[in-house]
Amino acid sequence: LFRDYISGFPKETDMILSTSATIKLKVPEGSNSVLLKNLYLSCDPYMRCRMTQSDSYVAAFTPGSPITGYAVSEVLDSGNPNFEKGDYVWGFAGWEQYSLIKNPDPSSLRKINYTDVPLSYYTGILGMPGMTAYVGFNVLASPKKGESVYVSAASGAVGQIVGQFAKMMGCYVVGSAGSNEKVDLLKNKFGYDDAFNYKEEADLTATLERYFPKGIDIYFENVGGKMLEAVLPNMAVHGRIPVCGMISQYNLQKPDGVHNLTQPVLKRVRMEGFNVSDHFHLYPEFMELMKQYFKDEKLTYVEDMVEGLESAPAALIGLFTGQNIGKQVVKVAHE
Numbered sequence: 577l578f579r580d581y582i583s584g585f586p587k588e589t590d591m592i593l594s595t596s597a598t599i600k601l602k603v604p605e606g607s608n609s610v611l612l613k614n615l616y617l618s619c620d621p622y623m624r625c626r627m628t629q630s631d632s633y634v635a636a637f638t639p640g641s642p643i644t645g646y647a648v649s650e651v652l653d654s655g656n657p658n659f660e661k662g663d664y665v666w667g668f669a670g671w672e673q674y675s676l677i678k679n680p681d682p683s684s685l686r687k688i689n690y691t692d693v694p695l696s697y698y699t700g701i702l703g704m705p706g707m708t709a710y711v712g713f714n715v716l717a718s719p720k721k722g723e724s725v726y727v728s729a730a731s732g733a734v735g736q737i738v739g740q741f742a743k744m745m746g747c748y749v750v751g752s753a754g755s756n757e758k759v760d761l762l763k764n765k766f767g768y769d770d771a772f773n774y775k776e777e778a779d780l781t782a783t784l785e786r787y788f789p790k791g792i793d794i795y796f797e798n799v800g801g802k803m804l805e806a807v808l809p810n811m812a813v814h815g816r817i818p819v820c821g822m823i824s825q826y827n828l829q830k831p832d833g834v835h836n837l838t839q840p841v842l843k844r845v846r847m848e849g850f851n852v853s854d855h856f857h858l859y860p861e862f863m864e865l866m867k868q869y870f871k872d873e874k875l876t877y878v879e880d881m882v883e884g885l886e887s888a889p890a891a892l893i894g895l896f897t898g899q900n901i902g903k904q905v906v907k908v909a910h911e
């Protein structure tokens with residue numbers, strides 16, 4: 577359960593493990609609901625925004641109620657014509673063993689039809705983070721063969737996929753991450769042309785100049801703050817910055833003041849914030865592409881899987897210290 581609204585960094589104690597009385601594993605007679613057995617829960621940075629009462633685009637969690645988020649689940653019972661017992665689905669569910677979803681609409685709960693990959697992939701590469709990489713990079717950044725691409729938080733759920741999309745597009749791709757183990761993954765698993773540990777660089781602006789002597793055509797922004805400040809003077813003319821997220825800012829009471837904001841004017845750079853939820857009409861075309869990529873063995877994917885609901889709070893807050901190596905998932909039940 578979510579304990580109460582917070583400020584600053586989230587802590588494990590902001591979430592409470594609670595046991596409720598036995599529940600009936602049936603949907604109420606005559607209802608339109610679906611009863612889910614949750615299998616995998618997704619830990620995502622935006623969930624931090626839901627721990628604060630603010631004007632965020634997603635509703636805040638309710639104190640005393642279960643945390644909610646993306647999950648992969650099995651349908652145990654259904655009064656809804658779109659779902660039947662035995663279906664696997666992904667969408668919004670509670671951080672609980674079983675969730676009763678009232679009147680699910682097809683966009684909040686999606687039936688899983690393609691099962692040639694592990695079901696947990698629907699919390700990541702075939703779910704919201706995969707779509708985020710696709711929308712931010714393939715759609716909004718207008719990439720072209722031969723362009724130079726920089727990705728921050730590059731080994732995470734979204735970043736590892738962006739790097740691979742960029743390589744498939746014929747781009748030169750450099751990523752940064754917060755440990756040498758992650759840098760190794762970037763170079764030797766995800767196919768990045770080069771990578772560096774941003775925590776070991778004293779002067780990020782100079783570092784980026786070294787990797788991109790002719791400038792960055794596309795910066796896939798996951799981090800914000802000092803990282804963005806260092807990127808701006810390194811952008812090439814007519815560069816693009818899809819602003820996916822700014823994780824370095826989510827726990828600050830006051831956002832970092834970013835310098836170098838005249839650079840986009842001088843370089844005619846297009847910075848564009850986006851929210852993946854506005855783009856789910858593209859999900860069918862995304863899935864067709866991904867199925868082909870998996871068939872052709874063009875994609876690789878790393879998950880960081882912990883087991884048990886009791887492990888979920890630490891897994892979620894670990895996103896903000898970079899503990900996750902790859903997509904952070906919590907397995908709560910066997911398929």
Ligand code: NDP
Pocket residue numbers: 620621622704705708729730731732733734735752753754755758798799819820821822823824825850851852853895896897898899900902903904
């Ligand atoms: P990740 O799997 O990449 O996990 C978060 C990572 O961010 C950590 O592992 C850590 O990696 C890095 N990080 C954490 N704190 C900081 C910090 N203070 N400074 C620099 N890096 C930090 O998460 P996702 O791939 O799920 O999300 C990546 C970004 O995309 C986030 O900003 C998220 O909010 C955004 N997002 C936006 C969406 C949209 O619709 N616009 C949808 C989904 C995600 P490291 O060790 O490398 O520091």
